[in-house]
C-alpha cells in the first residue's frame with residue numbers, strides 16, 4: 147500500500163443518495179453512461195474555457211475528446227476524457243460531497259416510494275454517483291491540467307460509507323472513470339450496447355466520443371468467429387452541437403433527445419423554438435418549455451436553465467442575465483457570435499448584446515406560449531396539443547404571473563396568457579379576454595377576489611351581490627396573485643377591481659330603484675351606524691352600509707389601494723413586519739342580525755360579534771377568540 151493513501155468518509159447526504167441511486171434507478175440502469183459522458187464533456191468545456199486565458203493548459207493534446215473502452219476479462223468499463231481533470235483536493239471535495247444548492251431540500255422531498263423518487267432523482271441529476279448502479283467499485287484516476295505529472299490522484303470507493311485517495315503519476319491530463327461492473331451488468335461489456343446508448347443519449351455532445359473499432363475474426367478450425375477489438379478508434383456520435391445545425395436536418399427525436407440531455411428531464415418538452423437571429427446582435431437560440439416543474443421552481447435564486455455558449459464554446463450554465471426570472475423554467479442554449487469569450491457574470495449584466503439577447507429570447511418564449519394557448523382553442527389540433535397549454539399553466543402559471551411586476555414592457559402579452567378560476571369555472575381556464583367577452587351589459591370592471599383557497603374565495607360574502615346579479619368574478623388563489631395584481635390595473639382598457647377593496651360600485655349594473663332603496667336604507671340606519679362606529683372604533687377604520695351583501699350580515703374590506711387582509715396575513719406568517727391595517731366593516735341593513743342591533747341591550751356584544759364573524763368569514767382570526775366564544779355563548783344561553 148502506498149504511503150500517501152488516505153481513507154475518508156462520504157458526507158452524510160452522499161451516503162444517503164448513493165443508497166437511493168442504486169435502489170431507485172435500477173430500472174433505468176443505462177443512464178449511468180449518459181451521466182459520465184456528460185461529466186466528461188463538461189470537463190472538456192471547462193478546460194477550453196480556462197485555456198482561453200492560459201493556452202498552456204492544453205499541454206500537448208489540444209484535441210478534446212472522450213473515449214469509452216471495456217475489458218471483458220477484467221470486467222471494467224472506462225470513460226476517459228482529456229478535460230480539466232481533478233486535483234487531489236478537488237477529487238475529495240467533488241466526489242465526496244454534494245455541493246449543489248438545494249440538496250437538503252431535495253433529500254427531504256424523497257418519499258420512499260421508488261417510482262416517485264426515481265423521477266425526482268432524475269431531475270436532480272445524480273451525476274457521477276450513478277456509476278454505482280452498475281459498478282460495485284469505481285476507481286477514478288485524474289490529473290488536473292497544468293499540474294505536474296506526479297500530482298495525479300487515484301480515488302476509489304465501493305460506494306458505501308467511505309472512499310480512498312492517493313497520489314499517483316499520470317502522464318496524460320484529464321480523468322478516467324473505471325467502473326468495476328457488477329455481476330448483473332455484463333451487458334455493458336459490448337460495443338454494440340454501448341454504441342446504442344451513446345446514440346440514444348449522447349449523440350449531441352459536441353465533442354467526439356471514441357470507441358475502439360471491432361472486427362470480425364474467423365474462429366480457428368472452423369469453430370465460428372467473433373467480433374474482436376482492434377487498436378483503431380472511431381467516433382461513435384454525431385459530435386456537432388445540435389443548435390448549430392440547420393433546422394431541416396434535425397428530427398423531432400433529436401430535438402427531444404437534446405432536451406433530455408440538457409435538462410435531465412424524463413418527459414418530453416411541450417414546445418421548443420430554434421432560431422438564428424441576425425442583425426445588430428447575432429445569436430442562435432434553442433429554447434424549450436418543459437412539461438413539468440423542477441422541485442426547486444420556487445427558489446427564485448435558483449439557477450436559470452439556459453446555457454450560454456460563445457461561438458460554440460461553452461461559457462456558463464444558468465446564465466441568469468439571459469432570461470428574466472419569471473421565465474426561469476425555460477431550458478435551452480443560447481450561442482452568441484458577439485460576446486467576448488472571456489465574458490464574466492458581472493460583464494453579462496452590463497452588456498448591451500446580452501440585453502438584446504434577453505429581450506429577443508423573452509419575446510420568443512412569449513410567442514411559444516401564445517402558440518400553445520392558440521392550440522388550446524384550435525379544433526383541428528390533436529387532443530394532446532390542445533391539452534398542452536393547460537398543462538403548462540398548471541405547472542408554471544404562478545411563475546408567469548411574477549412577470550406582471552417584473553417585465554413592464556411585456557405586461558400586456560403576459561396578461562393575455564393568464565388563466566383564472568371564476569364563479570363560472572372551478573378550473574383555472576378563464577382568460578381575461580374570455581371574461582371580457584362575457585361581461586354584462588353596463589359592467590365597467592373586471593371583478594376579482596383573492597383568497598387562500600378556492601373554497602374561501604367562492605364562499606366569500608363579498609361575492610353575494612355579484613352572484614345575485616349573475617356577474618362573473620375571477621377567483622384568485624395563488625400566493626403571488628395579490629402581489630401580481632398590484633401591477634395589473636387594467637386589461638384591454640377595462641379596469642381590474644377587487645371586490646374586497648373599496649366601496650362597491652356596481653355603476654350601471656344597479657338600477658335606479660335599487661339605488662334609491664339602498665340610499666333610503668342607509669339614511670334610516672344612520673343612528674345605529676354612529677353607535678356601531680363608536681363601539682368598534684379600536685378595530686374598524688370605518689363602518690358603513692353596503693349593498694354588496696345579500697345573505698351575510700357584514701363583511702370586511704380594505705380601502706382601495708390598501709394592502710388586503712389576506713396579503714397582510716401572509717406576510718405576517720412569513721415573519722415580516724406589516725403595518726397594522728384597520729379594515730372597514732360593511733353591514734347589510736336588511737339582515738335580521740343587523741336589524742336586531744337597534745335598541746338591543748346587548749348592542750356592544752353584538753357589534754363585536756358582527757366584526758369577529760366578518761373576520762372569520764374572510765379567513766382571519768379574532769384577536770381574542772376566547773372572548774368571541776364567550777360572547778356568542780352568552781347570547782345563545
Ligand SMILES: Nc1ncnc2c1ncn2[C@@H]1O[C@H](COP(=O)(O)OP(=O)(O)OP(=O)(O)O)[C@@H](O)[C@H]1O
Nearest residue numbers: 185186189231232240241270271272273274275321
Ligand atoms: N470527468 C470529470 N472530470 C473532472 N471533474 C469531474 C468529472 N466528473 C465529475 N467531476 C467533478 O465532480 C463533480 C460532481 O459530479 P456530479 O456528476 O456528481 O455532479 P455535477 O456534474 O456537478 O452535476 P450534474 O451531474 O447534475 O450536472 C463535478 O461538478 C465535477 O467538478
